[in-house]
Amino acid sequence: MTNNLQRKKEKKQLILETALQTFTKQGYKKTSIAQVAKEAHSSQVTLYKYFPSKVALARAVIIKQIIDGYKACEDTLDSSNGTFAEKMEMMMSYGVNVADAIHDDFVVFMYNEFSGKNGDDSVMKTYNEYKHGFWKRLLDQGREEGAVNPDISDESAIIYLDMFVNYAMNPNPVNAHSAIEIKNHEKDLMHLFFYGVMGR
Secondary structure, three states: OHHHHHHHHHHHHHHHHHHHHHHHHHOOOOOOHHHHHHHOOOOHHHHHHHOOOHHHHHHHHHHHHHHHHHHHHHHHHHOOOOOHHHHHHHHHHHHHHHHHHOOHHHHHHHHHHHOOOOOOOHHHHHHHHHHHHHHHHHHHHHHHOOOOOOOOOHHHHHHHHHHHHHHHHOOOOOOOOOHHHHHHOHHHHHHHHHHHHOOO
16 A cells, blocks of 8 residues: 555656646646647546646646745755855846746746736745745854844745736736846846845
């Protein structure tokens, strides 16, 4: 029984990893369930047991990216090497590299998921679930080294973070910048954000 459950878990993980590579490389529209199933050495029937639709599969990929992204940044914070500022640079580089690797079409799908345009708020819920613990750790480390202004409260930093995210995800026509434009300026925006949160 245990082996069977483990095999199912591994199969689901392989499908998800394959979908991550395919969606980020080709985009949402050009990726098919048949292609993902084939590259994951699975059948479409098996894939649909884990992910009932293409949207559900792509949503699971985004959730995986969020969790993996937080984990990578937490690992950077846990590293004993380098100053806080150097760790920030590493996190910025990680974020930029991830963003650069994502096909523009999938970026649009991701932004739609964050804003709930596809009728589900799981992506935003996952983002919100992880953000508080991570940003508290980041701010605490920064304060310990004197890199973050001690007058900046955790809650103020979270509001600042949410302002960035909510602007990018806002479907309101007043927001003249598209998801692709924001992606194209990811490096500058990340630099402005991280050094802004330091309050200096």
